[in-house]
Amino acid sequence: MTNGFKFGGYKGQMLRVDLTKKAVTKEPLREDWARDFIGGAGYSARLLYDEIPAKADPLGPANKLLFMTGPVNGTMIPAASRSTACAKSPLTGSFFHSIFGGYWGPELKFAGYDGLVVEGKADKPVYLWIDDGRIEIRDASHLWGKNPFKAQEMIRQEIGDDQIRIATIGEAGEHGVAYAIILLDIRAAGRGGMGAVMGSKNLKAIAVRGTGSVSVPNVLRVYNTALRLNQVVETNPAVMGLSEYGTPRNVLSMNAAGILPTRNWQTESFARAEGISGETMKETVVKGHRACFACSINCTKYSVVPSGKYKSIINGPDYETVYGFGSICEVDDIKAICKVDEVCDEYGIDLIQASMSVAWAMECYEKGIFTKADTGGLDLTWGNADAMIHLTEMIGKREGLGALLAKGTREAAKIVGKGSERFVISNKGVDWPGHSCRPWPGTAVGYATGPRGGSHHDIRPTLEKSGAVDRKVLEGKGAMAAEVNHWLILADSAVVCHLAEPIWGPAKVSDNLVDALNAVTGWNLNYAEARKIAERQWNMIRCFAAREGFTRTDDTLPIRFMEEPVPDGPMKGSLISKETLEGLKDQYYEYRGWDKKTGNPSKAKLTELGLEFAIKDIC
Ligand code: SF4
Numbered sequence: 001m002t003n004g005f006k007f008g009g010y011k012g013q014m015l016r017v018d019l020t021k022k023a024v025t026k027e028p029l030r031e032d033w034a035r036d037f038i039g040g041a042g043y044s045a046r047l048l049y050d051e052i053p054a055k056a057d058p059l060g061p062a063n064k065l066l067f068m069t070g071p072v073n074g075t076m077i078p079a080a081s082r083s084t085a086c087a088k089s090p091l092t093g094s095f096f097h098s099i100f101g102g103y104w105g106p107e108l109k110f111a112g113y114d115g116l117v118v119e120g121k122a123d124k125p126v127y128l129w130i131d132d133g134r135i136e137i138r139d140a141s142h143l144w145g146k147n148p149f150k151a152q153e154m155i156r157q158e159i160g161d162d163q164i165r166i167a168t169i170g171e172a173g174e175h176g177v178a179y180a181i182i183l184l185d186i187r188a189a190g191r192g193g194m195g196a197v198m199g200s201k202n203l204k205a206i207a208v209r210g211t212g213s214v215s216v217p218n219v220l221r222v223y224n225t226a227l228r229l230n231q232v233v234e235t236n237p238a239v240m241g242l243s244e245y246g247t248p249r250n251v252l253s254m255n256a257a258g259i260l261p262t263r264n265w266q267t268e269s270f271a272r273a274e275g276i277s278g279e280t281m282k283e284t285v286v287k288g289h290r291a292c293f294a295c296s297i298n299c300t301k302y303s304v305v306p307s308g309k310y311k312s313i314i315n316g317p318d319y320e321t322v323y324g325f326g327s328i329c330e331v332d333d334i335k336a337i338c339k340v341d342e343v344c345d346e347y348g349i350d351l352i353q354a355s356m357s358v359a360w361a362m363e364c365y366e367k368g369i370f371t372k373a374d375t376g377g378l379d380l381t382w383g384n385a386d387a388m389i390h391l392t393e394m395i396g397k398r399e400g401l402g403a404l405l406a407k408g409t410r411e412a413a414k415i416v417g418k419g420s421e422r423f424v425i426s427n428k429g430v431d432w433p434g435h436s437c438r439p440w441p442g443t444a445v446g447y448a449t450g451p452r453g454g455s456h457h458d459i460r461p462t463l464e465k466s467g468a469v470d471r472k473v474l475e476g477k478g479a480m481a482a483e484v485n486h487w488l489i490l491a492d493s494a495v496v497c498h499l500a501e502p503i504w505g506p507a508k509v510s511d512n513l514v515d516a517l518n519a520v521t522g523w524n525l526n527y528a529e530a531r532k533i534a535e536r537q538w539n540m541i542r543c544f545a546a547r548e549g550f551t552r553t554d555d556t557l558p559i560r561f562m563e564e565p566v567p568d569g570p571m572k573g574s575l576i577s578k579e580t581l582e583g584l585k586d587q588y589y590e591y592r593g594w595d596k597k598t599g600n601p602s603k604a605k606l607t608e609l610g611l612e613f614a615i616k617d618i619c
Helices: 031-037 040-051 104-110 148-159 194-200 219-235 237-245 247-256 278-284 319-324 334-347 351-366 385-397 401-405 409-416 441-449 462-466 477-494 498-504 511-521 527-547 559-563 578-592 603-608 612-618
Strands: 013-018 023-028 065-068 083-088 095-100 115-119 126-131 134-139 165-168 182-184 187-189 203-209 286-290 300-305 312-315
Touching (some): 013 134, 031 040, 031 527, 040 065, 040 095, 040 115, 040 477, 095 527, 104 165, 104 203, 148 165, 148 182, 194 203, 219 498, 219 511, 237 278, 247 319, 278 286, 300 334, 312 334, 334 351, 351 385, 351 409, 385 401, 441 462, 441 477, 441 578, 477 498, 477 511, 477 527, 498 511, 511 527, 559 578
Parallel strands (some): 013 115
Antiparallel strands (some): 095 187, 126 134, 165 182, 165 203, 286 300, 300 312
């Protein structure tokens, strides 16, 4: 294998850049960690547990930013496009893995590295140029303040190659907006504020050119595995809908089922959902499809609004955008949503978090907590698309009310008070994606206990939503959530895309995921061994949080979900009361072998998983 590394799929080498010392080093990937934590989120959690001191300032030089691939990433296995950007998050204050697709991750591997650790802080704006084995730290003073697309264009011109892959931050990342993103090709590391961490290091961009390849022990075995898994993709109706309409494919069916979150989650039915559906998108703005590396699903749409006040060109919008800036703000104009999507990308901010901040402000305005004196004259009435776009620009610039919202809704509500905490739809500082949980107790406990709070990629609603599991039964839902956690974290360590859920999920670590890992690495993992790795990864992330001081009380849901039942529609009356949630948490901790009082992994569990080194920190 490459660099004499024992296992297939890996390059066997990590790149480390210390921006304070302007030092670049190459170091071996640890074989024991590769076997115990795979790569991506799992490997990153293990490495950053050792290297980021407890209580480090997320935006200080002691925090580290780790871009990590996995063994499957960069091979022909379907949807093997993904990689992770990991750090201590300025939003949550704990370990965060932000997943991204596109081409940047595979390119890093082709350049010869499984991962890139960025540490310290440059004394002025810089960008990294990784050209296979040659690494340069270049001046980026002229790029600072440029939007990510402009910065990418300028770097491509400087280097004289329009095929290189570039990760870039926008103004939001430069200014420490807590939910700044990193833009990479057609996708983004969108959640958890990884762009703010990158900006805090004065790092504007990372350009990569890789001309190598990924070695596997038996190409024919990988080819046959990819062929078989691609057949699952090509014949699954859910995936076919994803190809045709993108992730907004289910807007109308979700609305009909009463699970399309609306008006900052005051209800879950939107009377004007037609305007933001995948079908409307396809008819009015979508001009083409975009695929990530090795993915035949093509879920990303390329949309153009050619003229008028909403003139824009974007890769998207995704479901989370049409939810957040659509039904959540009661806006039904898909062109306005394209425009606000473009604004978010140009400033480099997380669409979900930005839209939920705007919705929180709209509800404050509805309830009289904000007046035009607070909003800079903006009329934040539900459905006012122009005000929504304007306020989003203010977040990007950190101007007026935008400066408050740039802190995230949880922090904004702490400052404003007056009962506005009730309108915060967040857990651990991360605002909610467009997936309901009031009707689904297993999903609810998954959200509550998830290390990333409001993340629909620490839990999936598929089992309860599809009826495969009786949604009204509480018993067994803690175990269900834990097993769903396992397939998700293993996928995030391999690294493959969750949207190909029919291949990798939805109930537990699937044989397909184990087959893909074995084919690429040459391992012979069985189901129990793969599940154990996933359990170890999940516990590792929990140890990080526990060391930062997180406890059982941080595993919670938004007040609205615990106290305000869905008021109308098919899910009318649905609610996860505080009492129900606490019972579900007991189930979850017990199934995991965690201490019910603290929510921390027990000594016995840590010993069983080979995580004894964390006992002194959290037990
Ligand atoms: S399903 Fe979509 S996001 Fe996932 S790898 Fe394929 S194109 Fe990219």
